[in-house]
Amino acid sequence: LISLKECKINYFPDFIVHPAEEVQMQKLLKLANSLKIPVIPYGGGSGVCGGTTPVKGGIILDLKKMNKILNIDEKSLTVTCESGIIGENLEKKLNGKGYTLGHHPQSIYCSTLGGWIATRSAGQLSTKYGKIEDIVLGIRVILPDGEILETRAIPRTATGPNIMQIFLGSEGTLGIITQATLRIHNYPEVRNFSSFEFEDVSLGLSAIRNILQSGIRPAGVRLYDELDTIIFKMTKEEDSKNKIFSPILKFAKDKVEKLIFRRPILGNKLASSVGKKVLLILSFEGKREIVELEKRISKEICLKNKGEDTGEELGLKWWNHRFDVAYNLSKVFHSCSFADTIEVATTWDRIEKLYYSLKEELSKDVFIMAHFSHAYQEGCSVYFSIMAREADEQKSREFYDRIWDRAISTCLANGGTISHHHGVGYSKGKYLEEELKEGMRIYKNLKSTLDPNNILNPGKMGL
Amino acid sequence: LISLKECKINYFPDFIVHPAEEVQMQKLLKLANSLKIPVIPYGGGSGVCGGTTPVKGGIILDLKKMNKILNIDEKSLTVTCESGIIGENLEKKLNGKGYTLGHHPQSIYCSTLGGWIATRSAGQLSTKYGKIEDIVLGIRVILPDGEILETRAIPRTATGPNIMQIFLGSEGTLGIITQATLRIHNYPEVRNFSSFEFEDVSLGLSAIRNILQSGIRPAGVRLYDELDTIIFKMTKEEDSKNKIFSPILKFAKDKVEKLIFRRPILGNKLASSVGKKVLLILSFEGKREIVELEKRISKEICLKNKGEDTGEELGLKWWNHRFDVAYNLSKVFHSCSFADTIEVATTWDRIEKLYYSLKEELSKDVFIMAHFSHAYQEGCSVYFSIMAREADEQKSREFYDRIWDRAISTCLANGGTISHHHGVGYSKGKYLEEELKEGMRIYKNLKSTLDPNNILNPGKMGL
Numbered sequence: 059l060i061s062l063k064e065c066k067i068n069y070f071p072d073f074i075v076h077p078a079e080e081v082q083m084q085k086l087l088k089l090a091n092s093l094k095i096p097v098i099p100y101g102g103g104s105g106v107c108g109g110t111t112p113v114k115g116g117i118i119l120d121l122k123k124m125n126k127i128l129n130i131d132e133k134s135l136t137v138t139c140e141s142g143i144i145g146e147n148l149e150k151k152l153n154g155k156g157y158t159l160g161h162h163p164q165s166i167y168c169s170t171l172g173g174w175i176a177t178r179s180a181g182q183l184s185t186k187y188g189k190i191e192d193i194v195l196g197i198r199v200i201l202p203d204g205e206i207l208e209t210r211a212i213p214r215t216a217t218g219p220n221i222m223q224i225f226l227g228s229e230g231t232l233g234i235i236t237q238a239t240l241r242i243h244n245y246p247e248v249r250n251f252s253s254f255e256f257e258d259v260s261l262g263l264s265a266i267r268n269i270l271q272s273g274i275r276p277a278g279v280r281l282y283d284e285l286d287t288i289i290f291k292m293t294k295e296e297d298s299k300n301k302i303f304s305p306i307l308k309f310a311k312d313k314v315e316k317l318i319f320r321r322p323i324l325g326n327k328l329a330s331s332v333g334k335k336v337l338l339i340l341s342f343e344g345k346r347e348i349v350e351l352e353k354r355i356s357k358e359i360c361l362k363n364k365g366e367d368t369g370e371e372l373g374l375k376w377w378n379h380r381f382d383v384a385y386n387l388s389k390v391f392h393s394c395s396f397a398d399t400i401e402v403a404t405t406w407d408r409i410e411k412l413y414y415s416l417k418e419e420l421s422k423d424v425f426i427m428a429h430f431s432h433a434y435q436e437g438c439s440v441y442f443s444i445m446a447r448e449a450d451e452q453k454s455r456e457f458y459d460r461i462w463d464r465a466i467s468t469c470l471a472n473g474g475t476i477s478h479h480h481g482v483g484y485s486k487g488k489y490l491e492e493e494l495k496e497g498m499r500i501y502k503n504l505k506s507t508l509d510p511n512n513i514l515n516p517g518k519m520g521l
Numbered sequence: 522l523i524s525l526k527e528c529k530i531n532y533f534p535d536f537i538v539h540p541a542e543e544v545q546m547q548k549l550l551k552l553a554n555s556l557k558i559p560v561i562p563y564g565g566g567s568g569v570c571g572g573t574t575p576v577k578g579g580i581i582l583d584l585k586k587m588n589k590i591l592n593i594d595e596k597s598l599t600v601t602c603e604s605g606i607i608g609e610n611l612e613k614k615l616n617g618k619g620y621t622l623g624h625h626p627q628s629i630y631c632s633t634l635g636g637w638i639a640t641r642s643a644g645q646l647s648t649k650y651g652k653i654e655d656i657v658l659g660i661r662v663i664l665p666d667g668e669i670l671e672t673r674a675i676p677r678t679a680t681g682p683n684i685m686q687i688f689l690g691s692e693g694t695l696g697i698i699t700q701a702t703l704r705i706h707n708y709p710e711v712r713n714f715s716s717f718e719f720e721d722v723s724l725g726l727s728a729i730r731n732i733l734q735s736g737i738r739p740a741g742v743r744l745y746d747e748l749d750t751i752i753f754k755m756t757k758e759e760d761s762k763n764k765i766f767s768p769i770l771k772f773a774k775d776k777v778e779k780l781i782f783r784r785p786i787l788g789n790k791l792a793s794s795v796g797k798k799v800l801l802i803l804s805f806e807g808k809r810e811i812v813e814l815e816k817r818i819s820k821e822i823c824l825k826n827k828g829e830d831t832g833e834e835l836g837l838k839w840w841n842h843r844f845d846v847a848y849n850l851s852k853v854f855h856s857c858s859f860a861d862t863i864e865v866a867t868t869w870d871r872i873e874k875l876y877y878s879l880k881e882e883l884s885k886d887v888f889i890m891a892h893f894s895h896a897y898q899e900g901c902s903v904y905f906s907i908m909a910r911e912a913d914e915q916k917s918r919e920f921y922d923r924i925w926d927r928a929i930s931t932c933l934a935n936g937g938t939i940s941h942h943h944g945v946g947y948s949k950g951k952y953l954e955e956e957l958k959e960g961m962r963i964y965k966n967l968k969s970t971l972d973p974n975n976i977l978n979p980g981k982m983g984l
Contacts, residue, residue, distance in 0.1 A: 131868065131870050133730070133868075133869045133870045134868035134869040134870045134899045134900055135734055135869075135898055135899055136868065136899055177679060178678075178679035179679075180677065180679070189677060191683070195899065201959070205959060206959065207958075207959040207960060207963070208958065208959070209960060210936075210938065210956075211868065212866055212867060212868070212900070212937075212938040213866055213867070213868060213895075213897040213899050213900035213901065213902075214643065214652060214866055214895065214897065214902070214938075214941060214942075215641075215866065215938035215940065215941065215956075216640060216641035216642075216643070216690055216940045216941060216942045216943060216944045216945070217690070217938060217939060217940050217944075217945055217949075217953060217956045217957065218690050218691065218692075218945060218953060218957060218960075218964055218982060219686060219687045219688070219689065219690050219691050219695070219964060219967070220654070220686045220687075220689065220690065221957065221960035221963050221964065223682060223683045223686035223687075224682045224683075224686075224687070224963065225682070226682065226683065227679060227680070227681050227682050227683065228681065228682050229681075232682070241898060241899055243734075243736075243898075244734060244735070267596075271598055271706075271707060272707070272808055273706075273807045273808055273811060274811075344736045345735055345736055345818070347814060347818065348736060348737075348814065348818075351810060351811065351814055355808070355810070355811075403675055403676055403677055403678065404675060404676070405594065405596075405597035405599065405674065405675070405676060406596045406597040406598075407594050407596045407597045432676075432677065434676040434677065435598055435704060435706075436597045436598055436599055436658065436676050436704055437597060437675070437676035438676065439676075439677070473673075474675075475673065475675040475677075475678035475680060476680060477678065477679045477680050478677060478678065478679060479677075479679045480679060481679045481680075482679070482680055482681060486680075490680060490681060493673075493678075493680045494680065494681060494684065495670075495671065496664070496668060496669065496670040496671070497670060497672060497681075497684035500670070500684050500687065500967075500971070501681055501682060501684065503966075503967070503970040503971070504682070504963075504966070504967070507966040507970060508963070508966070519681060
């Protein structure tokens with residue numbers, strides 16, 4: 059995502075359609091096949107990799123009218139709904155009945171169920187509730203030729219390859235997801251937070267690893283690196299108790315933002331001289347007794363890793379602002395600036411090297427900070443935020459592309475995956491073959507047999 | 522599996538090869554392609570659906586020489602090994618270093634890692650440690666044309682469809698799995714058991730459902746139905762404390778076995794008049810404090826469902842005999858008898874109807890009992906054991922086929938999957954299209970593009 063204030067839209071669709079029924083889409087696909095017109099399935103449009111950009115024109119197929127909740131099975135704890143439902147609407151409906159989906163991506167207000175499935179989304183509480191592939195039990199898909207495929211919502215089966223998994227992450231290139239059945243959970247009895255400061259990233263990561271490998275599953279796990287810790291503490295100061303300092307902090311923040319864009323390397327240096335600690339936020343939810351025990355054992359582990367208990371409040375602060383997204387770009391953005399995020403993942407044995415290598419590589423040229431999240435027993439993800447500007451728009455675009463090329467090759471050289479949860483879309487399409495290697499051939503086989511006319515979301519995913 | 526004492530082997534391979542290196546297999550596949558000879562990947566051969574039977578002759582490719590452990594990553598808690606390693610050997614090696622894989626199928630002594638992956642195996646402790654698809658992080662596969670595909674062992678990625686999932690459950694039809702990287706766990710601090718008796722299956726299932734939906738994850742969960750409860754308590758009497766009654770019980774058991782085969786319907790009736798209670802076994806493992814809490818909350822839930830606490834001992838009995846397999850068939854088997862298992866699964870809202878419908882349908886003609894296991898938040902599996910005999914071998918075979926046809930259609934009509942973990946192989950191949958519906962077309966597409974000469978395990982999976 060290149061965030062340009064005076065953004066030029068380069069690609070327009072020829073049509074935008076809003077189907078309310080599957081049969082309309084089936085007819086449309088048949089027509090599109092006969093005329094060879096691109097069809098781009100579209101949910102909330104919140105993706106940051108250009109996955110729904112109509113790079114070859116054609117028909118944007120907006121699914122948001124397909125937003126019905128079809129069934130809540132309170133015995134099996136599953137919900138079946140149409141794919142165009144906005145995440146927040148689904149979650150609120152479930153909350154009203156005493157349940158939660160447990161899938162909370164930052165985009166929850168402006169992303170749809172279908173988008174989550176198509177892009178292999180992961181929510182902020184994925185450590186406890188799983189990623190979308192752990193949550194979806196079955197899907198209904200319209201194939202490129204208009205035929206309907208339904209994978210059965212069974213707890214588990216050993217009847218051949220998992221066909222559903224082919225569509226998860228296919229980003230609209232293999233079919234249009236119209237319905238899904240998902241696992242839901244009883245709304246947690248309690249929700250609890252803790253936070254710890256560590257001397258460095260290494261100790262913080264060691265604490266997370268020890269927690270996960272002891273069998274404990276916090277809901278949310280976030281470790282901010284030195285710089286991100288400062289930013290996390292600085293932002294949203296209006297919510298802190300020191301209201302009197304708020305205007306001063308805001309002024310300071312504006313100054314810092316300007317510095318970051320004009321002199322990113324100086325920004326990195328300044329930040330590294332100021333930031334000395336890293337902050338870990340943990341959240342726990344579920345049955346009261348289990349939450350209390352998990353929180354206590356996690357604390358013991360953090361203290362063993364020389365963590366300092368910094369209380370619940372910072373965790374609560376994260377929770378209250380976890381969906382904050384800048385819909386209006388900051389004033390410091392103009393046509394020569396860019397800001398973006400790079401989210402990669404790998405196993406614990408390689409995560410520090412991946413983090414330091416990528417940071418070192420990019421900090422020569424852009425302002426960079428990161429946090430670690432989505433913890434697993436065997437590893438976690440790193441989420442970098444980068445900012446820079448160039449002399450003019452053209453240079454800025456070229457610079458942006460070079461930065462991405464360097465980020466991707468550093469990531470792959472250090473055993474990382476090029477996307478933990480943002481997906482591939484348009485912007486990372488050219489790197490997908492390097493990521494999947496021989497697997498790309500299988501993806502291409504699937505594409506050519508299912509969609510011989512290449513009508514579904516063409517020009518994406520390196521296809 | 523038709524278990525015939527005087528078993529005739531109908532299919533023989535033309536060759537059996539024991540490669541020790543991938544390059545040998547690559548060469549072999551190229552040769553087999555040019556000559557259009559079937560190649561059947563073979564691990565431990567413990568499958569019960571004829572998945573490795575060379576129904577079209579050709580080359581049995583036995584992978585058991587490919588049995589090296591290549592790396593144990595003690596930081597990420599992963600192990601990388603060749604696919605021909607026998608399960609028990611891998612588990613023992615890990616135990617020796619303080620770890621466990623947590624994958625304990627009954628066949629662990631005679632099945633291989635590659636077989637587990639190829640058939641989508643599930644172990645007895647799958648409720649805690651996951652099924653094989655939750656355990657495998659990455660695989661290495663030789664494709665039918667001899668090319669190597671490696672999927673990266675990353676905790677999680679959002680880079681397109683999950684290509685690895687295509688090979689899990691493909692039962693040797695799409696490629697030969699040669700290596701895998703798997704999640705391992707610290708060997709549990711404690712292991713603990715409990716058992717409860719319930720008035721009926723419905724209350725027992727309700728207890729399991731409530732435990733799972735409260736967020737607790739026992740390691741093992743097994744609910745024996747009325748008849749299976751009797752059999753469970755009766756068997757292995759030599760290990761019970763009442764050694765004095767052992768010969769009497771053994772005599773009674775032989776009589777019962779004879780009755781079961783000669784008059785299965787009478788057996789069912791007799792059993793239903795004797796069996797009045799159902800037994801639930803739970804096992805817990807991990808950190809002491811967590812295990813104790815999980816066990817206590819589970820007990821509260823069982824008591825709420827009118828369960829009677831029957832102590833640890835029955836759980837321990839299950840644990841000690843959990844890998845017992847009859848390598849030598851009982852004397853009651855002869856050429857007109859058969860015994861088999863039917864393992865299906867569905868969501869909680871349909872599980873009782875599935876169980877009673879299938880039992881009613883089959884109990885008209887065969888002796889039948891079942892247990893419920895592999896519990897998930899949204900459902901579980903049912904594992905039926907059936908026994909019967911006919912006047913002669915030919916009739917027995919035809920009768921066996923009719924029983925399976927009826928079992929499968931009853932299962933599908935009640936929303937079940939036709940296999941929870943045994944797979945499809947040869948014997949269930951003809952039903953796979955009914956199970957996967959439009960998904961079968963995608964599987965066939967994959968087969969024809971990857972293996973145009975149909976050399977890999979032909980005649981299986983309904984392909």
